[in-house]
Amino acid sequence: MSAFWSRFRQNRGAVIGLVILAIVIICAIAAPFLFPRSPWSMVQRPFLPPFEMEGLPLGTDALGRDVLSGLFHGARVSLLVGLVSTVVALAIGIPIGALAGYYGGLVDDALMRFTEFFQTIPSFALAIVLLAIFQPTLAYVILAIAIVSWPPVARLVRGEVLSLRNREFVEAATLSGQSNLRIILRQVLPNALPPIIVLASLMVATAILLESSLSFLGLGDPNVMSWGYMIGAARTVLRTAWWLSFIPGVAILLTVLSLNLIGEGLNDALNPRLRKRTS
Amino acid sequence: MSLLTIDNLSIALPKGADRALAVKDVSFTLDKGEILCIVGESGSGKSMSANALMGLLPEGVTPSAGSITFKGRDLLTLSDDEMMALRGKDISMIFQEPLSALNPLMRIGDQIAEVFEAHDLLTPPERRKRALELLHEVGLPDPDQTIRAYPFQLSGGQRQRVVIAMALALEPKILIADEPTTALDVTTQAQILDLIEDLRKRHGMAVLFITHDFGVVADIADRVIVMQHGEVVEAGEAETVLLNPTHPYTRALLDAIPALTFRDSVEQTAQPILSVRDLDMTFTTRTGGFFKKPRVVKAVQKATFDLYQGETIGIVGESGSGKSTLGRCLVRLLTPQNGVVEIGGRDISKITGDALRQHRRRIQMVFQDPYSSLNPRSRIGTILTEGLIAYGEDKAAAREKAKELLTVVGLDPSAMDRFPHEFSGGQRQRVGIARALALDPEVIIADEAVSALDVSIQAQVLDLLADLKDRLNLSMIFITHDLRVAAQVCDRIIVMQRGEMVEFGPSAQVLGNPQTAYTQSLLDAIPGKAHEAALAKQKEAQL
Numbered sequence: 001m002s003a004f005w006s007r008f009r010q011n012r013g014a015v016i017g018l019v020i021l022a023i024v025i026i027c028a029i030a031a032p033f034l035f036p037r038s039p040w041s042m043v044q045r046p047f048l049p050p051f052e053m054e055g056l057p058l059g060t061d062a063l064g065r066d067v068l069s070g071l072f073h074g075a076r077v078s079l080l081v082g083l084v085s086t087v088v089a090l091a092i093g094i095p096i097g098a099l100a101g102y103y104g105g106l107v108d109d110a111l112m113r114f115t116e117f118f119q120t121i122p123s124f125a126l127a128i129v130l131l132a133i134f135q136p137t138l139a140y141v142i143l144a145i146a147i148v149s150w151p152p153v154a155r156l157v158r159g160e161v162l163s164l165r166n167r168e169f170v171e172a173a174t175l176s177g178q179s180n181l182r183i184i185l186r187q188v189l190p191n192a193l194p195p196i197i198v199l200a201s202l203m204v205a206t207a208i209l210l211e212s213s214l215s216f217l218g219l220g221d222p223n224v225m226s227w228g229y230m231i232g233a234a235r236t237v238l239r240t241a242w243w244l245s246f247i248p249g250v251a252i253l254l255t256v257l258s259l260n261l262i263g264e265g266l267n268d269a270l271n272p273r274l275r276k277r278t279s
Numbered sequence: 280m281s282l283l284t285i286d287n288l289s290i291a292l293p294k295g296a297d298r299a300l301a302v303k304d305v306s307f308t309l310d311k312g313e314i315l316c317i318v319g320e321s322g323s324g325k326s327m328s329a330n331a332l333m334g335l336l337p338e339g340v341t342p343s344a345g346s347i348t349f350k351g352r353d354l355l356t357l358s359d360d361e362m363m364a365l366r367g368k369d370i371s372m373i374f375q376e377p378l379s380a381l382n383p384l385m386r387i388g389d390q391i392a393e394v395f396e397a398h399d400l401l402t403p404p405e406r407r408k409r410a411l412e413l414l415h416e417v418g419l420p421d422p423d424q425t426i427r428a429y430p431f432q433l434s435g436g437q438r439q440r441v442v443i444a445m446a447l448a449l450e451p452k453i454l455i456a457d458e459p460t461t462a463l464d465v466t467t468q469a470q471i472l473d474l475i476e477d478l479r480k481r482h483g484m485a486v487l488f489i490t491h492d493f494g495v496v497a498d499i500a501d502r503v504i505v506m507q508h509g510e511v512v513e514a515g516e517a518e519t520v521l522l523n524p525t526h527p528y529t530r531a532l533l534d535a536i537p538a539l540t541f542r543d544s545v546e547q548t549a550q551p552i553l554s555v556r557d558l559d560m561t562f563t564t565r566t567g568g569f570f571k572k573p574r575v576v577k578a579v580q581k582a583t584f585d586l587y588q589g590e591t592i593g594i595v596g597e598s599g600s601g602k603s604t605l606g607r608c609l610v611r612l613l614t615p616q617n618g619v620v621e622i623g624g625r626d627i628s629k630i631t632g633d634a635l636r637q638h639r640r641r642i643q644m645v646f647q648d649p650y651s652s653l654n655p656r657s658r659i660g661t662i663l664t665e666g667l668i669a670y671g672e673d674k675a676a677a678r679e680k681a682k683e684l685l686t687v688v689g690l691d692p693s694a695m696d697r698f699p700h701e702f703s704g705g706q707r708q709r710v711g712i713a714r715a716l717a718l719d720p721e722v723i724i725a726d727e728a729v730s731a732l733d734v735s736i737q738a739q740v741l742d743l744l745a746d747l748k749d750r751l752n753l754s755m756i757f758i759t760h761d762l763r764v765a766a767q768v769c770d771r772i773i774v775m776q777r778g779e780m781v782e783f784g785p786s787a788q789v790l791g792n793p794q795t796a797y798t799q800s801l802l803d804a805i806p807g808k809a810h811e812a813a814l815a816k817q818k819e820a821q822l
Contacts, residue, residue: 178666
C-alpha cells in the first residue's frame with residue numbers, strides 16, 4: 001500500500017487531480033451546511049454579476065438564484081451521478097465480461113454479441129431515448145447513464161480474464177477442486193482489478209459529462225440543481241451574462257480533468273511496468 | 280594484445296535494488312578466435328556484463344567504474360552514435376529467445392538485409408545475395424525458401440540460425456551469445472553449439488558465451504569465468520576450472536549437475552495405482568475461412584502405461600512431443616478424445632461436473648513456472664488451504680495442515696502470512712509442491728517442475744522430491760526435457776516423439792541401452808558428456 005502511494009505520488013498531475021477532487025468533494029459535503037436554503041430559491045435581482053454584492057460572490061442567474069449555492073449543490077449531484085452510475089455500470093459489465101472470458105465458446109459469443117448490440121448505438125442517443133421513455137428522475141438518469149456505459153467494462157474484463165484464465169495458478173485452483181464461481185471471484189478477478197480501477201475513474205468523469213449534457217438538453221431531473229442544468233438555463237443569455245455558463249463550465253472542466261489525472265496516476269501506480277513512457 | 284579488455288568494471292543498480300552493484304570489479308580479456316564462457320546462476324550479473332559491452336544497459340543502470348577497451352578505445356566513453364556504428368559491425372549479439380529477437384512482420388531476407396542497410400553498405404541486390412549466402416552458411420535448409428519466410432514459419436532452432444546469420448552479416452570481431460540455446464531442445468542445442476564452434480573456426484571470431492549450463496560450458500568453452508553475486512569467483516582454462524575447481528561456489532555448481540546414473544526399478548505391486556490405455560488427444564484449430572481444412576494436431580496417440588505405488592515414471596521428449604499434453608489429460612485439465620485413465624479402479628477420462636471435482640484431489644500437479652503458478656494476490660496460507668476448504672475441511676484444521684506441509688517442504692510456517700513475491704523461485708516451487716501435497720493425492724504429476732530453476736536450486740528441489748517420495752510413498756509422473764534429471768529421479772521412462780510413445784522401460788534400459796534412433800539422438804545431444812568421461816577418468820586415476 002505504501003509502495004502504491006509512493007508510485008502514485010511520483011505523478012505530479014495525479015496529485016493535483018486528487019487535490020481538486022478533494023475540494024469538489026468537500027464542497028459537496030458542505031453544501032447543505034453553508035447553503036441551507038434551496039438553491040432554487042430567489043435571493044436577489046436577476047443577472048447580478050459576480051463580485052458586486054457581499055454574500056453573493058458569484059452573483060445571481062436569470063431568475064435571481066444564488067450561483068454559488070447552485071455550484072455547491074450541483075457538485076453533490078454531479079458526484080452522486082458519476083459515482084453511482086459507474087458502480088451500476090461495473091455491476092453489469094464485470095459479470096458479463098468475466099463469464100464471457102472465463103467460459104469462452106458459445107457463452108462468450110452470446111454475451112459479446114449482446115454487448116456489441118449496445119455498442120453499435122451511439123451512447124448519447126441511447127441515453128436520450130431511455131430518458132424519453134423513463135421518468136426524468138435522478139434514479140433514472142443514473143440508470144440511463146449506466147446502461148450506456150457498461151459495454152467497455154465488459155470488453156475490458158473479458159480481455160483480462162482471457163489472459164488470466166490459462167495461467168498456472170488458475171489451473172492449480174481448478175485441480176484443487178474449487179468451483180468455477182470461486183475461481184472467478186478469488187483467483188481471476190482480483191488480478192484483473194488494476195485496469196478496472198483505472199477505467200472506473202475515467203468512467204466517473206464521462207458520467208459527469210453525460211449528466212451535464214442531458215441536463216443541458218433539459219432531460220435531467222427538474223428537481224435537482226446540477227451544473228449541466230445551470231449551463232443549459234444560461235445558454236439563452238450567453239452574450240449578455242456569459243459568466244452564468246462559464247462558471248459551472250469551469251466546475252465541470254476541473255472535476256473531469258481531476259478524474260482523468262487521477263486515472264492516469266492510478267494507471268502508473270498499478271501497472272509499474274508500463275510506466276516507462278513518462279521519464 | 281587482447282582483442283577486448285575489461286578492467287575493473289562495476290555497474291551500479293538503481294536505488295532500492297537488492298544490492299548496490301550488479302557487477303563489481305569484473306576484469307577479463309577476450310582474445311581473437313577464443314570462446315570465453317561466463318557461467319553463473321540467475322542474478323549473478325553475467326548478462327549485465329554483456330549488455331554493458333554492447334551499451335545496452337537497462338534504464339537506471341549505469342557503469343560506475345572501470346573500462347572496456349576495444350581497438351584502443353574505451354567503450355564506456357563512446358557516444359550513442361559511435362556505439363551504434365560499432366554494434367553489429369564489430370560486436371554483435373545473439374539472444375536467448377529467437378522469436379522475440381526477430382520482427383514478426385518482416386520476411387527473413389529483409390531482416391538480414393536491414394543489417395547492411397543500417398550501416399549503409401551494399402546495394403539492395405547485393406544485400407539480398409549476401410543474405411542468401413549467410414543463410415547457406417548457418418546451415419538453414421532451402422535458403423531460397425527461407426529468405427521469403429516469416430519468423431513464425433520457422434522452428435525455434437531455425438530462428439536461432441537466422442539470428443546468428445544476422446549477427447554474422449558484417450563479420451564482427453566479437454560475438455556475444457546470451458544463453459542462445461536455453462530456449463531450445465537438446466538436439467537443437469547441440470546443433471547450434473556445433474554451428475557456433477564451426478563459425479568461430481572459419482571466421483576467427485571471439486565468442487563471449489553466457490550460460491548457466493556447465494554441460495554446455497564443458498562442450499564449447501576454451502576459458503571460463505564463474506560469477507556469483509556480481510563478482511568473478513573463478514576464472515581459468517575450461518579444463519582446469521571444470522576438473523579442479525578451487526572456489527567452493529564453482530564446486531557446488533558442478534556438484535549440482537545431475538549425473539547420468541540410473542535408479543533401480545521399484546518392485547511393482549499387483550495393482551497399478553494409475554492405469555492409462557490408448558489415450559488419444561487431438562487438437563483441431565480452425566485457421567479461418569469456411570473452406571479451409573482445419574489444422575489437426577495429434578498431440579497424444581495411443582498412450583498406454585501403468586503407474587505403480589511408490590514409483591516414478593518419467594516422460595521425456597522434445598518440445599511438441601506431447602508430453603505436457605499427456606500430463607494435462609491425466610489431471611483432466613484437458614479431456615482426451617479416446618482412451619481410459621483409470622485411477623483406483625475408476626475411469627476418469629470422461630467424467631464431468633461434480634464427479635470430476637470430487638475426483639480431482641486424487642491426482643495433483645506441480646507446475647513448471649514458480650512465478651505464474653502462485654496467485655500473486657493471495658497469501659501463501661490462502662493458497663495452501665483453498666483446496667482443503669473447497670473439499671469441506673474446517674478452516675482452522677486446514678491452516679494447521681498447511682503449516683505442517685510448509686515444514687515438510689522445508690519452509691518456515693511463518694510463510695503462511697506472506698505473499699508469493701516475497702519468496703525466491705526455489706521457495707515458491709516448494710510452496711507449489713506443498714499445495715500439490717495438501718489434498719493427500721494418490722498420484723502427483725510434476726510438469727517440468729525444476730526446469731525454470733537454477734542448477735543448485737534444482738538439485739535441492741529434486742532432493743526434496745526424492746525425500747518426499749520415500750517418506751510418503753508417493754507415486755509420481757515426472758515430465759521433463761532434461762534426460763539428466765529424468766535419469767536421477769525416474770524408475771521407468773517413457774520417451775515420446777510427435778505424440779507417440781516410442782520407448783518405455785526401466786531407466787537403466789531406456790537410457791543405458793536405447794532401442795530407437797530417436798532416444799539415441801536425445802542421449803547424444805546431452806551437453807557435457809565428454810566432461811563427465813574426463814571426470815570419471817580423473818576419479819579412476821585418484822583411486
